[in-house]
Amino acid sequence: MISVKNLNKSFNGVSVLKDISVTFEAGKTNLIIGRSGSGKTVLLKSIVGLHEVDNGEIWFEDTLFNKLDFKERKKIRKEMGMLFQGSALFDSLTVEQNVRFPLDMFTDKSAEEKDERVNFCLQRVNIINANKLFPAELSGGMKKRVAIARAISLNPKYLFCDEPNSGLDPITAILIDELIKELTEEYSMTTIINTHDMNSVMEIGEKIVFISDGVKNWEGNKNEILTSDCESLNDFVFANALAKKLRATDK
Amino acid sequence: MLKFLTQIGLYFLLLKKVFSKPEKRVIYYKQTMREFVNLGLTSIGIIAIISFFMGAVITLQTAYNTENPIYPKYLIGLGCRDSMILEFSSTIAALILAGKVGSNIAAEIGTMRVTEQIDALEIMGVNSASYLILPKIIATLLFNPILTLIAIIVGIFGGWMAGTLTGVITSENFIYGIQYAFIPYYITYSLIKTLFFAFIITSVSAFQGYYVDGGSLEVGRASTKAVVYSSVILLLFNVILTQLLLS
Numbered sequence: 001m002i003s004v005k006n007l008n009k010s011f012n013g014v015s016v017l018k019d020i021s022v023t024f025e026a027g028k029t030n031l032i033i034g035r036s037g038s039g040k041t042v043l044l045k046s047i048v049g050l051h052e053v054d055n056g057e058i059w060f061e062d063t064l065f066n067k068l069d070f071k072e073r074k075k076i077r078k079e080m081g082m083l084f085q086g087s088a089l090f091d092s093l094t095v096e097q098n099v100r101f102p103l104d105m106f107t108d109k110s111a112e113e114k115d116e117r118v119n120f121c122l123q124r125v126n127i128i129n130a131n132k133l134f135p136a137e138l139s140g141g142m143k144k145r146v147a148i149a150r151a152i153s154l155n156p157k158y159l160f161c162d163e164p165n166s167g168l169d170p171i172t173a174i175l176i177d178e179l180i181k182e183l184t185e186e187y188s189m190t191t192i193i194n195t196h197d198m199n200s201v202m203e204i205g206e207k208i209v210f211i212s213d214g215v216k217n218w219e220g221n222k223n224e225i226l227t228s229d230c231e232s233l234n235d236f237v238f239a240n241a242l243a244k245k246l247r248a249t250d251k
Numbered sequence: 252m253l254k255f256l257t258q259i260g261l262y263f264l265l266l267k268k269v270f271s272k273p274e275k276r277v278i279y280y281k282q283t284m285r286e287f288v289n290l291g292l293t294s295i296g297i298i299a300i301i302s303f304f305m306g307a308v309i310t311l312q313t314a315y316n317t318e319n320p321i322y323p324k325y326l327i328g329l330g331c332r333d334s335m336i337l338e339f340s341s342t343i344a345a346l347i348l349a350g351k352v353g354s355n356i357a358a359e360i361g362t363m364r365v366t367e368q369i370d371a372l373e374i375m376g377v378n379s380a381s382y383l384i385l386p387k388i389i390a391t392l393l394f395n396p397i398l399t400l401i402a403i404i405v406g407i408f409g410g411w412m413a414g415t416l417t418g419v420i421t422s423e424n425f426i427y428g429i430q431y432a433f434i435p436y437y438i439t440y441s442l443i444k445t446l447f448f449a450f451i452i453t454s455v456s457a458f459q460g461y462y463v464d465g466g467s468l469e470v471g472r473a474s475t476k477a478v479v480y481s482s483v484i485l486l487l488f489n490v491i492l493t494q495l496l497l498s
Binding site for chain 2: 075080081088089
């Protein structure tokens with residue numbers, strides 16, 4: 001479980017996150033949704049410690065993460081996996097070297113054990129016969145899956161995904177969503193996903209937090225989102241013509 | 252002024268991160284070996300070509316400026332030797348490496364920054380500054396002195412070739428000249444300068460790449476800045492070190 005309490009973050013005097021408090025539950029896919037520029041990525045990067053917050057608290061279980069120093073954070077970071085918007089695979093390493101990297105860095109496993117784990121993770125995300133390829137030789141969907149394999153290679157307790165479906169076709173996007181959901185349940189991870197894709201929201205949104213202009217405006221699940229009274233959330237959810245038409249018909 | 256001081260402060264803070272204890276020595280060792288190839292071995296060709304022609308030109312220019320019969324011919328060989336050892340092998344080679352290696356380092360690390368690869372390392376708990384920069388510094392500190400020695404040897408060879416093929420000096424005179432009044436300390440001086448220059452090129456270029464903020468345009472700018480700043484700092488240190496080591 002990850003809890004955020006009264007979080008504030010600003011850049012050059014411009015407030016980006018305003019007094020955000022929310023709890024992300026373990027074993028569930030927690031979604032942060034909102035328009036582009038609403039502060040989703042800043043919130044996610046603040047939680048993982050890539051941005052230092054102005055004030056507020058970030059708790060990983062019963063550890064106050066944002067007050068720890070670099071060395072103490074390292075301990076928790078080894079339990080984190082993150083899927084970046086652009087996959088962030090290491091260009092100079094092959095697919096298998098990318099997945100193997102955390103194992104080489106933080107475990108004392110033998111070469112055979114590492115190979116076994118790498119192959120298991122790659123198979124788990126349905127990457128077959130691509131071990132020796134470099135990231136530049138992969139499609140967008142494959143890159144995302146390799147990035148997921150790298151993220152889960154150390155059996156993390158926490159998985160963070162920043163726009164996992166961006167740039168993917170609808171079918172591949174659903175596959176990635178389903179994969180993240182399956183892995184979350186399989187490993188009982190606390191998963192936090194940043195997205196503005198309504199398909200993802202309706203597919204895997206077990207807990208949803210809506211952010212608008214750096215403020216948390218709504219919190220609920222995928223069953224509650226369509227019947228919410230929150231005006232800014234409705235503007236976001238029913239933004240496209242089809243959704244507006246369906247809503248009007250429903251009414 | 253404040254911006255300049257901030258940059259200096261950031262540079263030293265980065266160095267502090269770079270020289271912190273490595274996570275796993277074996278990984279750093281492998282990375283250093285990779286950098287030996289990327290930054291060192293691949294530079295041998297350019298350094299050899301440039302040194303050869305520099306040596307040739309020094310010989311020809313010295314010959315045409317010392318045509319008076321009161322100057323002994325062997326001075327051409329001596330001039331070529333001392334110019335190559337004292338200045339060309341270390342400083343000019345370092346300026347060329349600032350262009351080749353410096354822009355390479357800034358572009359590589361800058362691209363890793365804008366594509367979030369550095370963030371990915373940080374999330375894993377890896378000290379990204381140390382992992383990415385320390386092997387490059389070690390590789391250049393160990394390999395650039397070898398490049399300097401190659402530059403000296405090839406440069407003098409180039410001078411001998413140009414001198415004997417054009418007939419401005421005989422082979423015997425040239426060889427006598429390069430042996431005449433040889434001061435071994437000049438080699439030490441040149442190697443000490445090379446070590447400083449290697450550190451400046453690598454650390455300044457890495458600094459420019461590591462703090463890139465934006466996209467490909469900024470990576471390009473960082474690459475240019477890396478070459479310009481490291482060249483200027485290198486020339487400044489050339490004066491300081493020469494005064495300290497030769498006075």
